[in-house]
Amino acid sequence: MGEIRKAQPRPAGMVVPSQSFDISIWQEVVSTFAKEVLIRGHIKLGIESLELAVANLKREIEHLRSPSILVPIQTFSPEKIEIIKPFSVVVQYNDNDYIASFFDANISASGDTQEEAVSNLKDMIVSLWDILRSEPEENLGPTPKQQLNALRTFIASS
Amino acid sequence: MRIINREGADKIVKKLGAQVDTKGKAHDIAKVYHEGKLIAMFGIRRGSNKEQGHDHIVKDLHLNPRKARLLAQCPLTKEQWIDIMSMKGKL
Numbered sequence: 265m266g267e268i269r270k271a272q273p274r275p276a277g278m279v280v281p282s283q284s285f286d287i288s289i290w291q292e293v294v295s296t297f298a299k300e301v302l303i304r305g306h307i308k309l310g311i312e313s314l315e316l317a318v319a320n321l322k323r324e325i326e327h328l329r330s331p332s333i334l335v336p337i338q339t340f341s342p343e344k345i346e347i348i349k350p351f352s353v354v355v356q357y358n359d360n361d362y363i364a365s366f367f368d369a370n371i372s373a374s375g376d377t378q379e380e381a382v383s384n385l386k387d388m389i390v391s392l393w394d395i396l397r398s399e400p401e402e403n404l405g406p407t408p409k410q411q412l413n414a415l416r417t418f419i420a421s422s
Numbered sequence: 423m424r425i426i427n428r429e430g431a432d433k434i435v436k437k438l439g440a441q442v443d444t445k446g447k448a449h450d451i452a453k454v455y456h457e458g459k460l461i462a463m464f465g466i467r468r469g470s471n472k473e474q475g476h477d478h479i480v481k482d483l484h485l486n487p488r489k490a491r492l493l494a495q496c497p498l499t500k501e502q503w504i505d506i507m508s509m510k511g512k513l
Contacts (some may be wrong), residue, residue: 359424361475372478373449373465384448388465391446395453395463405461407484407512 323359330357335364335382343390346422355381369414370407393419424475425487430494431466431476434483437493438500442466456504461513484510 336352355364355378364381365372366389373388375381396404396412404412426434431452435442440452449465464482467474480490484507492498507513 358475358477361477363475363478365478365481370481372481374467374475374478376475384465384467387446387448388451391443391449391451391465392463394445395443395451399460403459405456405459405513407462408460 332356333378335378337382337386340386340390340419343386344422345390345393345419347418348420349418351418353382353385368418369411371411389415389419393421424473424477425491426476426479426494427472428467428469428474428476429472430491431464431479433494434464434479435466438503456507456513459513461507484512 333355334352335355336350337347338350340347351366351368353364353366355362358374361374361376362378362381363372363374364378364385366385369389369392371385371388371392373381373384375384392411393415396408396415399408401409401412434440435452438452438454440454443451443453445451446465449467452464452466453460454462462483464479467476477487477490480487483490483493483503485493485503489498489506493503504513
């Protein structure tokens with residue numbers, strides 16, 4: 265009669281594979297799944313890249329349809345600023361909004377419409393005019409000094 | 423393609439340690455100082471829309487669009503921007 269062994273308790277969570285378990289089948293399943301995920305991921309990325317390219321092309325077309333315009337600035341009313349030398353600003357289309365620029369003073373502003381961009385630029389000019397004059401001149405770096413000198417050519421406080 | 427939105431502008435303000443002047447009507451004005459001198463200013467449009475366009479900052483900071491985008495994201499540091507400004511004679 266053979267020895268009777270007492271069954272050893274199994275640790276909790278221990279998985280006992282069945283005698284028919286074939287690991288190579290599972291490896292193939294996992295590998296196929298991983299390849300499928302990779303292929304679908306690449307297709308998705310490719311589609312997303314194409315969508316982005318089409319969106320950019322649409323914007324470029326819109327840009328070409330909306331050329332830059334020159335807008336003369338005639339008043340800063342109700343601000344107490346007078347124009348001593350007439351000047352114009354350039355308004356350019358930029359990706360669903362507009363940028364208005366006063367190149368002589370290197371001041372720019374954005375807006376959702378051309379009108380808003382120009383209005384925002386005027387606001388920037390007024391603000392910078394106040395800030396630059398209130399700052400001691402020895403504290404101004406080259407760009408702010410140039411901006412102040414440029415502004416003094418075109419505007420004055422009234 | 424938009425380079426800087428409102429969120430990016432706020433990040434640039436923080437990165438450059440800009441002082442913000444709130445007296446303007448439509449903008450807050452960010453003032454960038456270096457060694458005690460004011461070297462650049464740019465406007466932050468008022469409003470809560472994080473997608474608001476701020477591409478005008480590209481010109482205000484004397485950068486090209488690519489570097490302006492890098493400044494708004496992490497790669498370009500304040501020190502690197504100061505180097506660019508120095509090379510351009512803006513300091």
